[in-house]
Amino acid sequence: MVAYHPLPGSRRELLPHSRLAGPVDVAELASLTIRVRPGRAAPMDLVKLAYDLAQQPLSERKYLTRAELEQQHGASKNDLDRVEHYVQQHNLMVTYRSAVERSIVVRGKLGDLLNAFHADVQMFHSARGTYRGRTGEIGVPNDLQDIVTGVFGYDTRPKHRSPSRRKRWMASGPGGSNGVAATEFAKRYGFPTTHNGGKALDGSGQTIAILELGGGFRQSDLQAYFHEIGVPSPQVISVAVDRAGNQPTTSDSADGEVMLDIEVAGAVAPGAKIAVYFAPNTGDKGFLDALSAMVHDAQRDPSVISISWGSPEATTDQQGLDAYHQVFAAAAVLGITICVAAGDHGTADMDAASWDGQIHVDHPACDDLVLSCGGTQVENGTDVVWNDGTSFNKATGEGGWAGGGGISTLFQVPSYQQGAQIPASLVSGKGGRGVPDIAMSATNYFVRVDSYEGASGGTSAVAPLMAALVVLLNQATDHKVGFLNPFLYANAAQGIVHGVTSGTNAIAGTVKGYDAGAGWNACTGLGTPDGAAILQALQAPATGQAKAVA
Numbered sequence: 001m002v003a004y005h006p007l008p009g010s011r012r013e014l015l016p017h018s019r020l021a022g023p024v025d026v027a028e029l030a031s032l033t034i035r036v037r038p039g040r041a042a043p044m045d046l047v048k049l050a051y052d053l054a055q056q057p058l059s060e061r062k063y064l065t066r067a068e069l070e071q072q073h074g075a076s077k078n079d080l081d082r083v084e085h086y087v088q089q090h091n092l093m094v095t096y097r098s099a100v101e102r103s104i105v106v107r108g109k110l111g112d113l114l115n116a117f118h119a120d121v122q123m124f125h126s127a128r129g130t131y132r133g134r135t136g137e138i139g140v141p142n143d144l145q146d147i148v149t150g151v152f153g154y155d156t157r158p159k160h161r162s163p164s165r166r167k168r169w170m171a172s173g174p175g176g177s178n179g180v181a182a183t184e185f186a187k188r189y190g191f192p193t194t195h196n197g198g199k200a201l202d203g204s205g206q207t208i209a210i211l212e213l214g215g216g217f218r219q220s221d222l223q224a225y226f227h228e229i230g231v232p233s234p235q236v237i238s239v240a241v242d243r244a245g246n247q248p249t250t251s252d253s254a255d256g257e258v259m260l261d262i263e264v265a266g267a268v269a270p271g272a273k274i275a276v277y278f279a280p281n282t283g284d285k286g287f288l289d290a291l292s293a294m295v296h297d298a299q300r301d302p303s304v305i306s307i308s309w310g311s312p313e314a315t316t317d318q319q320g321l322d323a324y325h326q327v328f329a330a331a332a333v334l335g336i337t338i339c340v341a342a343g344d345h346g347t348a349d350m351d352a353a354s355w356d357g358q359i360h361v362d363h364p365a366c367d368d369l370v371l372s373c374g375g376t377q378v379e380n381g382t383d384v385v386w387n388d389g390t391s392f393n394k395a396t397g398e399g400g401w402a403g404g405g406g407i408s409t410l411f412q413v414p415s416y417q418q419g420a421q422i423p424a425s426l427v428s429g430k431g432g433r434g435v436p437d438i439a440m441s442a443t444n445y446f447v448r449v450d451s452y453e454g455a456s457g458g459t460s461a462v463a464p465l466m467a468a469l470v471v472l473l474n475q476a477t478d479h480k481v482g483f484l485n486p487f488l489y490a491n492a493a494q495g496i497v498h499g500v501t502s503g504t505n506a507i508a509g510t511v512k513g514y515d516a517g518a519g520w521n522a523c524t525g526l527g528t529p530d531g532a533a534i535l536q537a538l539q540a541p542a543t544g545q546a547k548a549v550a
Contacts, residue, residue, distance in 0.1 A: 004118055004139035007151060009318030011137045014124060015157050016356035021123040021130055026111030031095070031242070033285050034083055034104045034117075035150035035323050039076030046073050047325070050332035050369060051415070054486040058479050058538050063335035066298050070100035073330070079147045080104060086144060090116040101292045102149075102326075113154075121154045127353040127397075131283075132156040150319040152285040159213055159287055159309045160350070171453050173228045179446035179455030181229040182267040182465055188378075189440055191268065191469050191531035195476040203234075203269030206471035209294040209302035210261045210274065210464065213281035213309050215254030216246040217262055218450065225263055225448040226270070234266040234274050239300070241279040241290045251450040259449045260456050261306060261464045268468035271475075275300045281309075284320045288327065295331045303480050305331065306467040307370075308341040308460035312349045312360035313410050321363070321410060328369035335480030338370040339466045341459035342436040343404020346387070346505040347426065347513040353397030359427050359511060361406040361435045368414035371484055372435045373462040374524050375403030375442025376500055385503025385516050385523040386442040386459075392510045400507040403442060403459060405514060405522045408433040416486040420520040426512060437485055439500060439524035440465055469531050476535055487538070492526050496533045500524040 038046070053061050064072070077099065084094050087106045092113065096105035106113070114121065118139030123132055134155040140148045174181050192201050217236065226233040238246035248255045258276065266274055275297075279290035287309065294305050313321070331338055342365045343349045349360035365372040375386035390399040407425035411433035422434040436459075443457040473481050481487075488496065505523045506513030514522035 003142045005142050005145040006137040007140050007148065007319060009322060010151065012134050012155060012317045014133050014135060015126045015128065015315065016354065018124040018126045018133060021125050024110055024121050024123055024132055026109060026114070028110045029107065030110045030113055030153060031105055031107045031285070032113055032117065032151055032153035033289055034106065034148055036075045036079050036083060036102050036104070036147050037149055038073050038102060039079065040072065046329040046333060047369070050329045050483050051486070053333060054483045058477060058481060061335070061479070061482065063480065063482065064333045066100060066296060066334065069330060069333065074099040075102040082147060083144060086141065087116055092116060098296070101296055103292065117151050119154050128158050131158065150323045152283070152288060152320070152323070156282040157315070158281040158283070160311050171224070171448070171451060173453070174446035177455060178453055179444040181446050182264040183229065183231065185441050185465060186268045186468070189529055189531055190533065192472055192476060192535050195535070201472045201475055203272030203468065203471040203475055206269070206272040206474055207300050207302040208265050208269065208272050208274050208467050208471055209300070209305045210265065210276045211290050211294065211305065211307045211309065212258050212261070212276055212278050213286060215258040216248030216278070217255065217258050217276065218248050221259065221448050221450065222262065226266065229267055229446070231267050232270045234270045234272060236262055236266065236274045236276065239275055239277045239293070241277055241293050242286055244278040244280045244286070246276070246278055248450065251452040256447070256449045256456065257308065257460055260445065260447050260461055261308060263447055264445060264461050265306065265464040265468045268465065269471045272471045273300070275302060284316060288323055291324070291327050295327055295334065295336060302336060303474050304337045304339060304467045304470040306339050306464040307364065308463050310340065310343065310362040310364055313363035313366050313408060314360060316363050324364050325367055325369065328367055332369055332483035335482040337470045337482055337484055339373055339463045339470065340365040340370045341463040342372050342374040344458045344460070345400050346402035346404065346507045346511065347406050348392070348400060348507055348511050349404055351397055352392035352394050352399055355392060359406065361408050362404050365404065366408040366411055366433050366435050368411055368433050369483060371466065372437045372525065373459055373466050374405050374436030374439035375459045375462055376439050376524055376528065377443045378441055383441070383500050383528050385500060385505055387503055387505060389508050391508045400510055402505045402507055403439065403523055405435050405505050405524070407431065407522060408435065416489040420489060422520065423514070423522060426514070434520060434522055434525070436525040437488060438466065438497065438526055438529050440528055469529065472531065473535055473538060477538055481538060488526060491537045494537055496530055496537050497526040497528065498530060499527040
């Protein structure tokens, strides 16, 4: 008889206000992604390498190739063979296996999956809809307990992305209440347009990867949009992950968020290829599978990834936090920059319908290996904290639009923030990773979605805007800037950022928050970037040091 051991870090709680809907259908076909240990190095070795690379001058960094990453940090063939042999004994099919990603995807009846990896799984209703929820820990067989580091796929609670804030007009072009193209914000924040005697910077030779968990785009909309703003249409392709794909429907769906990402990035860097990776919004499995696919895509070879999805850090279990962290570390040692939106509901980090009454920071924006992107709004020519001043309306689920930010209770203060005077968490009273790192305007972006046009925004716009700046920097320096955070903090006093000193991310009449002020703050981070100054500083001798967080 097989003995089972609790998988460390797999304990999970339900979404707030969840109600039992009934048992799962054990005959349902489902998939699990099983992550395994590295074959040689300890897990933290990859994180340390990411920090060590960030200390070196840009021109001297020697990122790993994907082949080197697999050889030095990938899973061993023996470990993958043992997992594969075990699952096949439980009538499960291996549909994907990767040593460099350290993962195996298995598919079969839910009942067979549960027999292989024990878990308490039932159906639940919540404000976000019906989902398959898991509570407690996952049991793995004793002879695999030292091999398996994560099991994902039982819990299908959706990741969150705020609905598009658009007014609905028929096609009428940018300007006025329709908002402005992202090129206007690129000018505002000094994005470089030329380099070395007039070389045009448009992202040529680069690929921007965008992660989406729903929705889609239409090429006809993109062609019309870029014609209207007077920018060449970028090459946009869709990539399917876990049987998801580009599925546009209506302007009131997730299409609005997909188009916002593409149109912001494409307006600023039209020479870059844009690869949109679509995965199902089924909890950490879909998210992690998409993220891993992007990082390890040797064919499209993205140099920057834009992510505008997430959830409060407390809703992801420790095995999930560890798995994301390892993929982000892999990205860093490959030279890939990760730009993540910090959230759109201040310190609540949930919309009114879902909010549990607690203060949160958003994950994965709170991971210290990503560049967390917060929001501002422009008032009388000055950037202040983005906050529309409205309270939550629990009846309608509306209100409370404000830039996400705060102090993580799960991630330590990283070395690059040690001198930033990070305040104590409003939750724990202790220090932690501060969110965000930088901020830009989160309002008034002109978008076109399913033939409708209007103004949109949120920190969902800031992540692709920052991703566009990254590819301009990569093109100008002819080198991937990679894990950028240590450089930004070490050089903040050199004029590469402009502090935001006015505003708060507290939601009026709802939840307290943090206030802006001199230096780093938990609303806008270091402030707004000066793209040209960043480029100049990147090409100067490196300053500051960055050490791995133990």
